[in-house]
Amino acid sequence: MNEQGQPSVRRKGTLVSKVTDELRDQILSGAFPPGARLPSEAQLTQSYNVSRTVVREAIAVLRADLLVDARQGSGVYVRPPSPASVDKRLDRESVTSVLELLEIRTPLEIEAAGLAALRRSPAQEERIFDCQARILACIEAGRPIRDSDFALHLAISEATNNPGFAEFLKSQGVSAIPQAEIVTESDQARQMVYFHQLNAEHEKIVLAISNGDEEAAREAMRAHLKGSQERHRQLLRGGLLRQDGKASRS
Template sequence: MASQTAVDLRIERRPKLSESVVSAIRGQILSGEFAPGQKLPTESQLTETFGVSRTVIREAIATLAADGLVEARQGAGVFVINHPAQAFASLSHELGNKISHALNVLEVRMGIEIESAGLAALRRNSAQEARIQEAFFEFERLLDARQATGKVDFAFHRAIAAATNNPFYVEVLDALGSRTIPCDVASPWGTESVLTHEYQVGLQREHLVILNAISAGDAQAARDGMRAHLTASQERYRSRLIGQQAEYMQGVGKPRSS
């Protein structure tokens, strides 16, 4: 009887149609597809694009307005407005290639992603869990093909954030961006020590621990797995700093090139 109750409590919560529309438009705004000051498509166009009713579109726009992403102007339409996440995203693009910056971003990510992993274990629906798994197996495919995994690595973490069903986790992660993934060749923090195949194999093992915990609905194990994953990344960067210091010390006393 108790086990049946547990099963009943885990019946999936299906997201409302308006939530799917909100998620899609939010992603377009944060990615820059809809720039600040730009007018969104009309209500009729959005209804046709998403295949939903006008009521759903109006509800989605109301949510986006409440989140400070858009504003409705009487007789003119709905426009994208500036918001803190966009300023945050601009800041992340200004960061240089210093390892100290990577460590700072990882510290922020720990404050966000450890809890998002736990919430994802509790709140994810089957479609969201499937997206996390798809990102995991795409990482594996690229790994086997010896191709860059940075973008799909970010997709894995973003899918976990989306599975919290709290849009702000996704918004903050989008603001940080895929530049925070060191195994991406496009990352300013990618170094020879973090672009190796062995390094990425280690990442995938850590991903598997997180994925298994989320699939099992074990919130604490998911938090622990994410904490271990991000802590390991911090340690890899600290090791890189120590290596740089060692290289410097080996050069001390040697003639400097003029």
């Protein structure tokens, strides 16, 4: 890293930014999952071949970004993504804002589905199919579908080839797909019915996009999201009971 003769490399960015980005990538990619302890400063200076100052500055950045938590004498630990928001997602107030979010998402994603049907490239089409298959795989494996559900919606937004649609979804994060996580904690039979209905709705959307049928894609997405709103209202109407159950559990 002290090689003279690479001044142009130096101008492209500092060692601190480089180490920061690499550590950040490792955290976000799951190489260091939440709760994991990063290598010590001494180890990082060796593995990145930089001084401890550079490592400390990089960690200071990640710390300020609330990606990590540094404990003196112990180590640097990856923080969970949004600890407070996880709990908040399960209380009554957040369920209300889920409906508001759906109210905004509905016109946007209906438009996105229609545009995706008109504009998707073959690669984007395959990507959408992949995402749908991944949801189905998660359902069959009994794993949470939230991330893969989000990925499908994101792939559709990207197939509009107007970056603003994907940007909007990303800005909401996986909270844009909140209902699955609430439902994962209810009874199994009702859950399977829900998952297969969800999958059927996704399939309709995906086929319409694949067929390049704008109107069918819009209608399928509209039905899907209106269905999500209804399912949420049912949760709210049955949700008081379920939350009482939780209160007794906690």
